Amino acid sequence: MKKSAVLLLSCPDRKGVVARVSGFIFEHGGNILHADEHGDHDSNTFLMRVEFDPSELIVSLGDFSSRFAPIAKELDLHWRLALSDVRPRMAIFVSKYDHCLVDLLYRHQSGELACEVPCIISNHQDSQRIADFYHIPFFLVPMEKDTKAAAEQQILAMLERHGVDFIVLARYMQILSEAFVNAYPQKIINIHHSFLPAFVGAKPYHQAFERGVKIIGATSHYVTSVLDDGPIIEQDVVRVSHRESIEDLSRKGATSKRLSSRAPSAGTSKTGCSSTGTRRWCLRKQPHRWGAHQPRGTALKPICLDSMCPSAGRFALLLR
Numbered sequence: 001m002k003k004s005a006v007l008l009l010s011c012p013d014r015k016g017v018v019a020r021v022s023g024f025i026f027e028h029g030g031n032i033l034h035a036d037e038h039g040d041h042d043s044n045t046f047l048m049r050v051e052f053d054p055s056e057l058i059v060s061l062g063d064f065s066s067r068f069a070p071i072a073k074e075l076d077l078h079w080r081l082a083l084s085d086v087r088p089r090m091a092i093f094v095s096k097y098d099h100c101l102v103d104l105l106y107r108h109q110s111g112e113l114a115c116e117v118p119c120i121i122s123n124h125q126d127s128q129r130i131a132d133f134y135h136i137p138f139f140l141v142p143m144e145k146d147t148k149a150a151a152e153q154q155i156l157a158m159l160e161r162h163g164v165d166f167i168v169l170a171r172y173m174q175i176l177s178e179a180f181v182n183a184y185p186q187k188i189i190n191i192h193h194s195f196l197p198a199f200v201g202a203k204p205y206h207q208a209f210e211r212g213v214k215i216i217g218a219t220s221h222y223v224t225s226v227l228d229d230g231p232i233i234e235q236d237v238v239r240v241s242h243r244e245s246i247e248d249l250s251r252k253g254a255t256s257k258r259l260s261s262r263a264p265s266a267g268t269s270k271t272g273c274s275s276t277g278t279r280r281w282c283l284r285k286q287p288h289r290w291g292a293h294q295p296r297g298t299a300l301k302p303i304c305l306d307s308m309c310p311s312a313g314r315f316a317l318l319l320r
Contacts, residue, residue: 003054003055003083003085004033004051004052004083004084005030005051005052005053005054005061005081005082005083005084006051006081006082006083006084007025007051007052007080008049008079008080008081008082009021009072009077009078009079010045010046010047010048010078010079011046011075011076011077011078012044012045012046013039013040013041013044013045013046014046014075017048017075018035018048020071020075021048022050024068025050025052028058028059028067029058029059030052030053030054030057031053031056032050032052033051033052033053034049034051035048035051036048037049051084061081087114087115088115088116088165089115089116089117089162089163089164090113090115090117090118090164090167091117091118091119091120091121091164092105092117092119092120092121092167092170093120093122093169093170093172093174094121094122094127094170094171095122095123095124095171095173095174096124096171096173097171097173098127098171099171100170100171101170104117104168104170105117105134105136109134117134117136118136118137118162118163118164119139119158119159119162119164120136120137120138121138121158122138122139122140122141122172123140123141123172128140137162141154141158143174148177149177152177152179152180156180156183159184166184166187166188166189167184167187167188167189168188168190168191169188169189169190169191171191172190175227176223178225181223181224182225186222188222189220189221189223189233190220190222190223190228190230191219192218192219192221215237215238215239215240216238217235218235218236219234220234220235221233
């Protein structure tokens, strides 16, 4: 596949943004391959993702960025330029349940996840054999209440040593501290065994069983300091009935969680597209600062979930 460049941007909504951006790419020799945009009326925010072929650019990509800067300033753009052939480095955290881990590693081995997996970190020894099978370094870091801060510092040192760009929590049954989350802002994805925002926290299937729900599911979302409250990336649902036990719900939920591991695929694919090839936009109440509690009634902010940068080692949300 040919190398492409991806331009991600957001700005106050106004006429002419698409024309100015596409015209600039054309004038500098780029050929647009894919273009998607979304305007949110409530917040007056415009988001755009343009993938183009840079092979015939009349300037270098460095000069392209510097020449684009005046337009970005004029239109008040928040933007970044990424290259599709840069593979971000994804660390996987796991506890005892290994089905999400196995699914992620299989997708990585088959080439579906265009990233590197430099390490697997766990607070239990159970997944060592799986890591060994895939020849990926495995690190055991026990997590006790009295030593949690020190353990997290140890993990952060490991992540830095292995050049990790983002993290996927594949049934990692620990609540990360605010300090840890702030060390990787917008770069931690959790595969949660519940159809959020319902049944947050522990034992969601027990909660669902008690409420007599007819649909269960799994959710992949960004991690913030508020438990299970980050922007939702991907979800999947399974229908259930009153005939099924808690064990049945858990079994069906495990299948759903494997499907929810599509979320890292959206961010690490060479085009930044979801597995269905469609664009997904999330309209949710968003704090001005990641990690801040979101008060009721705050204006909606649109997020391009497929703007998770496939290069430069970042999962970037286009926010204003």
